[in-house]
Amino acid sequence: MPLLWLFILILALGLIGFILGRARALKNANGDIRLLHSLPTYYGSNVLLAILIPGLAVMVIWLILQPMVIQGQVSSMIPDTAYSDKGALNLVMSDVRRVAEGLDIAVEQGTLSHDQARDIRTELTDIRARLGAVGVALGSNVESYVLKAAQKYRTMNAVGNWMMTVAVLAAALAGFAISYMRTNKDMRARNSVEKVILGLLIAAASIAILTTLGIVLSLIFNTIEFFKLYPALDFFFGTTWSPSFGGGSELGILPLFWGTFYVSIIALLVAVPIGLFAAIYLSEYAGPKVRAIAKPLLEVLAGIPTIVYGLFALLTVGPMLMTVFGEDGGLGWMQGGRSVMTAGLVMGVMLIPFVSSLSDDIINAVPQAMRDGSLGLGATKSETVRQVVLPAALPGIVGAILLAASRAIGETMIVVLGAGAAAKLNLNPFEAMTTVTTRIVSQLTGDADFASAEALVAFALGMTLFVITLCLNIFALVIVRKYREQYD
Amino acid sequence: MNDMRIVRKDVDMNDTKISAKGVQVFYGDTHAIKDVDVEIKDKTVTAFIGPSGCGKSTFLRCLNRMNDTIDVCRVEGKILLDGEDIYDKRVDPVQLRAKVGMVFQRPNPFPKSIYDNIAYGPRIHGLAKNKADLDDIVEKALRRGAIWDEVKDRLDAPGTGLSGGQQQRLCIARAVATEPEVLLMDEPCSALDPIATLQVEELIDELRENFSVVIVTHSMQQAARVSQKTAFFHLGNLVEYGDTEQIFTNPQDERTESYITGRIG
Numbered sequence: 001m002p003l004l005w006l007f008i009l010i011l012a013l014g015l016i017g018f019i020l021g022r023a024r025a026l027k028n029a030n031g032d033i034r035l036l037h038s039l040p041t042y043y044g045s046n047v048l049l050a051i052l053i054p055g056l057a058v059m060v061i062w063l064i065l066q067p068m069v070i071q072g073q074v075s076s077m078i079p080d081t082a083y084s085d086k087g088a089l090n091l092v093m094s095d096v097r098r099v100a101e102g103l104d105i106a107v108e109q110g111t112l113s114h115d116q117a118r119d120i121r122t123e124l125t126d127i128r129a130r131l132g133a134v135g136v137a138l139g140s141n142v143e144s145y146v147l148k149a150a151q152k153y154r155t156m157n158a159v160g161n162w163m164m165t166v167a168v169l170a171a172a173l174a175g176f177a178i179s180y181m182r183t184n185k186d187m188r189a190r191n192s193v194e195k196v197i198l199g200l201l202i203a204a205a206s207i208a209i210l211t212t213l214g215i216v217l218s219l220i221f222n223t224i225e226f227f228k229l230y231p232a233l234d235f236f237f238g239t240t241w242s243p244s245f246g247g248g249s250e251l252g253i254l255p256l257f258w259g260t261f262y263v264s265i266i267a268l269l270v271a272v273p274i275g276l277f278a279a280i281y282l283s284e285y286a287g288p289k290v291r292a293i294a295k296p297l298l299e300v301l302a303g304i305p306t307i308v309y310g311l312f313a314l315l316t317v318g319p320m321l322m323t324v325f326g327e328d329g330g331l332g333w334m335q336g337g338r339s340v341m342t343a344g345l346v347m348g349v350m351l352i353p354f355v356s357s358l359s360d361d362i363i364n365a366v367p368q369a370m371r372d373g374s375l376g377l378g379a380t381k382s383e384t385v386r387q388v389v390l391p392a393a394l395p396g397i398v399g400a401i402l403l404a405a406s407r408a409i410g411e412t413m414i415v416v417l418g419a420g421a422a423a424k425l426n427l428n429p430f431e432a433m434t435t436v437t438t439r440i441v442s443q444l445t446g447d448a449d450f451a452s453a454e455a456l457v458a459f460a461l462g463m464t465l466f467v468i469t470l471c472l473n474i475f476a477l478v479i480v481r482k483y484r485e486q487y488d
Numbered sequence: 489m490n491d492m493r494i495v496r497k498d499v500d501m502n503d504t505k506i507s508a509k510g511v512q513v514f515y516g517d518t519h520a521i522k523d524v525d526v527e528i529k530d531k532t533v534t535a536f537i538g539p540s541g542c543g544k545s546t547f548l549r550c551l552n553r554m555n556d557t558i559d560v561c562r563v564e565g566k567i568l569l570d571g572e573d574i575y576d577k578r579v580d581p582v583q584l585r586a587k588v589g590m591v592f593q594r595p596n597p598f599p600k601s602i603y604d605n606i607a608y609g610p611r612i613h614g615l616a617k618n619k620a621d622l623d624d625i626v627e628k629a630l631r632r633g634a635i636w637d638e639v640k641d642r643l644d645a646p647g648t649g650l651s652g653g654q655q656q657r658l659c660i661a662r663a664v665a666t667e668p669e670v671l672l673m674d675e676p677c678s679a680l681d682p683i684a685t686l687q688v689e690e691l692i693d694e695l696r697e698n699f700s701v702v703i704v705t706h707s708m709q710q711a712a713r714v715s716q717k718t719a720f721f722h723l724g725n726l727v728e729y730g731d732t733e734q735i736f737t738n739p740q741d742e743r744t745e746s747y748i749t750g751r752i753g
Contacts, residue, residue: 287559369596373659375557377609377666378586387608392599 003063006165010055010172014048017176021047021183029185038190046189049196050179055172062164070156077149092146095138099127099150100157102136109134118151219466222459229453235460241423241434243443243454251457253464255423259433260465263344263419264408266429270348271408272401275355282356283363284385295360302353306413313346313418314338321345325430334430336420341429343418347411354404362396363389395479402476406469412437436461505530505670505700506551511565513546513555520546523565524726526719528670533692533701535715535732537708539747542721544704548672551702552588553581569670586613589668593675595655597647597662602639605647605658606630609666625665632698633661634691653684660691664699671695673703677710689714708748712736720744 022044029035036043075093083089103120106112111134112120120127127142142150183189227235230251238252278298282291318337325341326334334341366389374384390397420432421442443458450456506528513521521543528534536544546555553574555561567574574584586609597605606626609615616622626643630636635657639650647658656676663671673692677685692714695701705711711718712732719729720743728735728744739745 367596369592369594370598372554372557372590372592373596373598373662374608376552376554376585376590376592377612377663378582378584378589379608379612380582383612387612388598 003059006059006168010052010059010168013055013172013176014051017047017051017180018044021180024180024183025185025187025189028183036185037188038193042189042193043183043187045193046187047176047179047183049193050175051172053196054175055168058171059164059168062160062167066157066160066164070153070160073156074149074153077145077152079145082143082145095140095142095146096149096153098136098138099131099142099146100153102131102134102138103150103154105136106131106134117154120147120151216466219459219463222456223463226453226456226460229456235457239425241439243457249454251453253436253461255425256434256436256439256461257464258425259340259415259419259423260409260435260437262340262429262433263347263415263435264405266341266344267347267351267408267411268401268405270345271351271355271404274348275352275404276359276397278352278356279359279363280385280390283360284381284389295357298356299353301350302357304350306350306411307417309346309350310413310417313342313414317346318342318418321430333428336432338418338420338432339430340419340433343415344429346418347408347414350411350414351404351408354407355400358400358403359393359397362393362400365396366392395482399476399480402472402479406472406476409469409472410437410465412441416441436465440465503530504528505570506702507568507571508547508550509566509568511547511550511563511567513543513550513564514562515546515558516560520724521550522724524721526726526729528700528702529717530700531696531698532717533696533703533715534717534719535711536702536704536719536721537706537711537747538721538727540706543724544719544721545674547721548674548702548704551670551672552585552590554585554590556581586666587668588670588672589663589666591656591660591663591671591673591676594679595652595659597650597655597658599646599648601644602630602647602650602658603643606662606665609662613666615667629661629665630658632664632695633657634687634694635661651684653680653687656680656684656688657691660688660695664695668699670700670702673701675704675706678706685710708736720747722747 022040025036025043026033026040033040071093074096075089078089078092078096083092103112103117107114107117111130121144127147128138128140131138235251235253237254238250239254240250240252241255243249243251282295282298286294314337318339321339321342322328322334322337325331370388370392371384374388375381379387415435416438419434419438421434421438422432423434423439424431426433440458440461443455443461504527506526508524508526508528511521511524512519524547536548538544549555550563550567551574555563563575569584569588572579574588598608600608603626606629607616607622610622610625616625627636627640630639635654638654639645639658647655650658656679660671660673660676676692677688680688689710692701692703703711703714715732717730718732718735720727720735720739720741722743728739728741730740735744736748739748
């Protein structure tokens with residue numbers, strides 16, 4: 001039975017269970033809802049869940065285990081002479097699967113009958129041509145052991161699927177029977193349904209956390225792999241970045257790190273004053289009408305995709321800076337449109353809404369009593385903002401700035417398009433430089449050998465960035481939390 | 489009421505500090521204060537009493553134009569401070585508030601040190617010529633706020649770390665430090681326990697020597713204890729205004745009597 005049908009069957013069974021469970025509870029209470037422990041829908045839901053959870057659980061576990069078991073069984077049929085290492089065995093096995101699938105499709109389309117498919121022989125039929133006719137292209141002629149393995153694969157799969165259907169239905173029906181029999185007016189259906197919902201919530205939270213863990217682990221393993229090929233000391237303290245896939249590359253992180261740092265600093269120098277002043281205006285001075293229009297408009301900036309900012313940097317800001325600081329402007333500081341300044345300015349614009357929106361919320365959280373107290377002493381509005389509101393909001397604002405900083409460090413598209421690709425340690429902000437993120441992109445795009453230090457260095461770079469932004473984020477959260485306690 | 493206060497009352501109650509004539513206040517469409525006339529004497533504690541929502545706090549906030557910070561609020565009529573209209577266009581509300589200080593319902597020390605809390609007003613208004621001068625002002629204000637002995641060893645500690653009663657006395661000291669002429673207090677004891685309330689009430693009585701004090705209170709006992717003049721507000725009207733003793737012992741208006749005896753309110 002195809003998987004989809006089985007799934008729908010279980011759902012239908014669940015629906016029936018829902019209706020029956022609800023009806024049984026009502027009948028048990030002689031139709032009087034007040035005699036029930038829970039609302040009737042909870043009894044229905046209880047039966048529904050008792051059908052779906054075992055049924056789907058068996059299905060998922062079976063789907064994970066069955067290929068593993070079959071793989072083990074079938075691969076033992078392949079003669080040792082046919083492969084040299086594990087990779088080659090995998091290639092043979094994928095051939096086996098392809099032939100098996102091809103035979104299935106051929107049967108489905110009617111070019112082969114069931115019996116023909118089962119009895120087919122390499123000696124008698126050109127299987128490659130037959131399967132090619134139904135749209136399954138094979139790389140080479142089918143060896144006889146591949147065909148035998150494929151036949152075994154087909155029968156085991158068929159048996160397995162059939163057994164799975166039985167097992168899933170049995171589990172679902174058992175769940176149905178038990179929960180249906182237990183349904184009576186005193187059963188605490190609401191509590192058990194809520195327990196399941198709690199389980200769902202926990203599962204959702206764990207998936208998010210486990211994913212993070214998985215990402216970190218994959219970074220760590222690849223980073224360790226990299227440090228086996230390239231000395232860590234040279235990586236962290238090397239001042240030259242010149243990867244060459246031919247070998248003999250120098251992979252020092254310092255020039256990249258300097259680029260990231262420089263671009264981020266310029267971005268923050270742009271974003272922090274503008275964002276902060278905008279937040280002060282919006283929260284302290286602007287009337288409700290201006291605020292209602294201006295705040296969403298400012299936050300639209302946060303919704304612009306960074307690649308669009310990158311284009312803006314490349315096509316507008318870069319040439320604009322060139323006319324002032326380039327050869328044409330007479331200063332001659334700038335060689336091309338791509339520079340640290342270009343990327344930094346545009347990234348600063350991107351960060352404005354982060355700083356302003358967060359700071360605005362934090363300034364608004366300062367109690368009105370503080371402002372009243374200051375105004376009541378004869379302070380002007382700006383004195384109140386400068387001397388009472390901002391100091392009170394400062395820890396929160398620092399938190400907002402740190403969050404913006406970690407955003408700046410991780411930003412990629414703007415620097416790819418705006419900052420250039422030359423890795424150098426230079427103080428001139430009008431030089432093209434490159435950042436950690438852009439190098440990760442360039443090391444992993446293209447036909448790189450994933451086992452080489454030149455490709456693996458991307459993971460070490462990513463890990464370094466991850467650690468830095470993680471520290472910044474934790475620092476920011478600690479500060480924001482400390483601030484929160486002040487007025488509770 | 490003890491005899492001491494009655495003696496003082498005879499000496500002090502002579503000239504008018506604030507005089508309000510036909511004051512109307514609107515919050516949007518709501519008519520919050522209706523045609524209030526009142527004369528507040530110098531070096532006197534004047535209590536505003538009345539049920540919740542009767543407009544006593546609103547009227548108090550008119551006296552130093554704190555209502556200006558609320559967009560929808562509109563004030564009509566005349567309020568004269570020493571004969572000058574405080575709602576005149578030439579009057580800067582900021583300077584007015586330096587002359588008419590305010591203490592709020594809940595203690596609201598700034599998240600700064602105790603010293604900086606007190607020094608805040610003097611610094612803004614340039615009252616101190618140098619550091620030593622400022623130290624003197626801070627000490628004097630804290631002494632007048634009856635909190636000097638408790639905090640003199642920890643002036644650098646944050647003001648928010650004090651107890652509720654201490655915080656409120658700190659706020660009173662902070663208001664006193666700018667040398668105001670009138671001190672407005674909006675239910676200054678409503679967030680305090682009885683002992684702290686007693687301390688603040690004693691302090692109010694001492695402040696009377698130098699300032700005209702106007703206090704809004706929900707507690708009639710408190711009004712009777714600390715004030716020499718009492719005004720009773722009801723539904724935005726000033727129902728009755730007179731000597732505290734007379735209001736509490738021999739009210740002229742039926743509504744005042746009902747409120748004092750606990751039949752309305």
